[in-house]
Amino acid sequence: MFERPRTGERALLVRLGLGAPVDTEDLQEFTQLALSAGAVVVGTVTGRRDRPDPRYFLGSGKAQEVREAAIAGEADVILVDHALSPSQERNLEKLIERRVLDRNGLILDIFAQRARSFEGKLEVELAQLKHIASRLVRGWTHLERQKGGIGLRGPGETQLESDRRILGQRVRVLGKRLARIKQQRETGRQARAEIPVPSLALVGYTNAGKSTLFRGLTGADAYVADQLFATLDPTVRRISLPGGTAVVVADTVGFIRELPHELVAAFQSTLTEARAATLLLHVVDASNPRRDEQVEHVNGVLQQIGAQSLPQVLVYNKIDRLGVEPHIDRDGDGRVTAVWISAQQGKGLDLLQRAVAERIERFARRARLRVAASAGALRSRLYAAQAVRAESSAEDGSIELAVELPDPQLLQLARTAGVQILEVQGSDVPCAPGGAYLQSDALAGAGRKRLRR
Numbered sequence: 001m002f003e004r005p006r007t008g009e010r011a012l013l014v015r016l017g018l019g020a021p022v023d024t025e026d027l028q029e030f031t032q033l034a035l036s037a038g039a040v041v042v043g044t045v046t047g048r049r050d051r052p053d054p055r056y057f058l059g060s061g062k063a064q065e066v067r068e069a070a071i072a073g074e075a076d077v078i079l080v081d082h083a084l085s086p087s088q089e090r091n092l093e094k095l096i097e098r099r100v101l102d103r104n105g106l107i108l109d110i111f112a113q114r115a116r117s118f119e120g121k122l123e124v125e126l127a128q129l130k131h132i133a134s135r136l137v138r139g140w141t142h143l144e145r146q147k148g149g150i151g152l153r154g155p156g157e158t159q160l161e162s163d164r165r166i167l168g169q170r171v172r173v174l175g176k177r178l179a180r181i182k183q184q185r186e187t188g189r190q191a192r193a194e195i196p197v198p199s200l201a202l203v204g205y206t207n208a209g210k211s212t213l214f215r216g217l218t219g220a221d222a223y224v225a226d227q228l229f230a231t232l233d234p235t236v237r238r239i240s241l242p243g244g245t246a247v248v249v250a251d252t253v254g255f256i257r258e259l260p261h262e263l264v265a266a267f268q269s270t271l272t273e274a275r276a277a278t279l280l281l282h283v284v285d286a287s288n289p290r291r292d293e294q295v296e297h298v299n300g301v302l303q304q305i306g307a308q309s310l311p312q313v314l315v316y317n318k319i320d321r322l323g324v325e326p327h328i329d330r331d332g333d334g335r336v337t338a339v340w341i342s343a344q345q346g347k348g349l350d351l352l353q354r355a356v357a358e359r360i361e362r363f364a365r366r367a368r369l370r371v372a373a374s375a376g377a378l379r380s381r382l383y384a385a386q387a388v389r390a391e392s393s394a395e396d397g398s399i400e401l402a403v404e405l406p407d408p409q410l411l412q413l414a415r416t417a418g419v420q421i422l423e424v425q426g427s428d429v430p431c432a433p434g435g436a437y438l439q440s441d442a443l444a445g446a447g448r449k450r451l452r453r
Contacts, residue, residue: 011039012075012098014066016058016082017048025290029257030081030103032207037110042073056095057088067096079106083258103258104131119181126174133167197238197385198360198406199248201274203302204283205294206254209317213283213343214251217353241357242350244386250277255301257294271305278406279359280312281352286340287321313359314338315352320345328355335359366404368423373397375418 011034015027027046034041047062056063057080070078077099078092084102092100101109108131111124202210218237235251252274274280282298284291295314302308319326319340326348329338336355341348366389371378382388382403390402400422405413413419 009037009039010042010074010076011079012042012066012070012073012077013044014058014078014080015044015046016052016062017046018052019050021048022046026081026257030079033103033106033110033256034079037106037113039077039079042075043069045069052082052088055088055091057082057084057092063092063095066092070096070098077101107256119178122174122178122181126171126178129167129171129174133164133171197246197248198278198409199250199276200279200281200356201250201252201277202281202283203252203274203298203312204254204315205285205288205298206256208254208283208285208294209343210254210283211251213281213315213317213341213349214249216343216346216349218249241353241360243357243361245357245360246385247278247356247360250274255298257297271307274302275305275307275310277307277310279356280307280310281315281356282312283315283317285318286316286324287318291316311359313355316340317343320347326351360406365406365410366402366425367410367421368400368402369413370394370398370400370420370422372418373399375399378416378419 013027013030013034015022015030017023027044031041031044045062045066047058047065049059049062053059058066066078069075075098078096078101080092080100080102082102083104084092084100089100089102108124108128112121112128115121115124202214204210214235214237218239236248238246238248240246252271280302282295284295288294299308302310313336314329316338320342324340326342327340328336328351329340331337336359339348339352339355341352343349379388379399379401382401387403387405387409388401389404392400394400410421410424414421
């Protein structure tokens with residue numbers, strides 16, 4: 001068993017092309033991942049195989065080449081741009097006598113560095129524990145075998161079982177803590193939902209410029225860096241669009257290719273903001289030659305978290321690198337589909353705000369509702385959201401309000417105690433006074449179809 005270094009981040013990168021030559025763009029992205037983790041890259045080993053080798057993933061010859069390169073470059077750690085099985089990782093470590101980390105472990109290490117909130121740290125720790133649970137045997141190879149003879153019988157698997165029990169207990173504790181935090185966050189989200197303000201979520205491939213755009217839109221002191229996964233914890237701010245419409249903007253973590261399902265669970269707190277959004281702003285690095293492929297990767301993750309049906313506007317960022325002027329793309333119906341901007345230089349942000357306001361107004365509907373005279377707090381929140389268009393008093397002392405809100409907010413109001421929806425313009429479902437408008441499955445489905453337009 002080799003002695004692992006306590007310090008040092010000299011890394012040798014390994015990438016195979018499975019059935020095809022190694023893509024230079026993929027290798028460059030993996031290099032950026034290593035640099036984002038704080039590694040010093042001392043070399044790169046590439047190769048090609050038709051299929052992974054069951055023992056080493058790389059094949060015995062390539063694994064020996066990695067060993068020689070690690071010795072020559074005095075590497076402390078081997079970073080493999082693939083998901084390795086526990087046995088493959090263990091076999092490589094025995095052969096190379098260096099620490100081996102696969103792509104999943106590297107991303108989790110970056111998450112651990114980036115998490116700032118208590119919830120984010122718990123989520124990352126939980127993901128790390130689940131990741132290493134099947135790899136415990138690596139650290140206890142001297143206890144794996146039972147020795148025969150009196151006085152030579154060791155503890156065998158006892159230590160492993162003890163460690164697995166400790167891990168299992170910690171996983172359960174973290175799960176309970178996260179469940180409580182999730183309930184608290186959901187309570188806060190429901191409280192915000194009572195204030196009918198549309199919400200925007202910035203999503204996109206990592207390092208596309210989401211945090212820079214978030215800072216440009218909101219003026220918030222968001223962390224911005226030219227590195228992958230610079231932002232992990234969600235940040236939410238409120239802004240006003242042209243015309244006075246108030247919206248809530250949330251910055252989210254960036255996505256990346258080959259992001260496994262178990263790693264998606266490591267930042268559920270930030271992805272929840274995307275699922276609950278009224279409109280998604282899909283930020284794309286316009287200067288990246290593989291931007292279309294990155295858009296597909298992001299849409300794939302959105303489908304994993306159940307946000308694929310939400311309306312979105314493509315925001316092509318970094319147009320200063322292309323020499324393109326800010327502009328808006330529209331489809332055949334005149335609907336905004338994309339906005340071209342430079343968040344770093346502040347170009348096109350006014351166009352983006354107008355486009356967002358236009359999209360929100362496009363699926364907003366006018367409604368007339370009645371609230372009790374005692375619902376002054378709700379009335380104040382509606383006015384604060386600039387959603388009220390007219391007001392009148394009924395004979396029984398209740399208040400009738402004419403409002404203009406997107407369907408999600410109308411759905412929320414319809415489920416609020418003391419609120420009665422009297423009329424909704426543009427509805428395909430009849431609305432009679434006293435009826436449970438927006439609470440039927442048919443109408444909820446109609447609202448979802450309207451949002452997809």
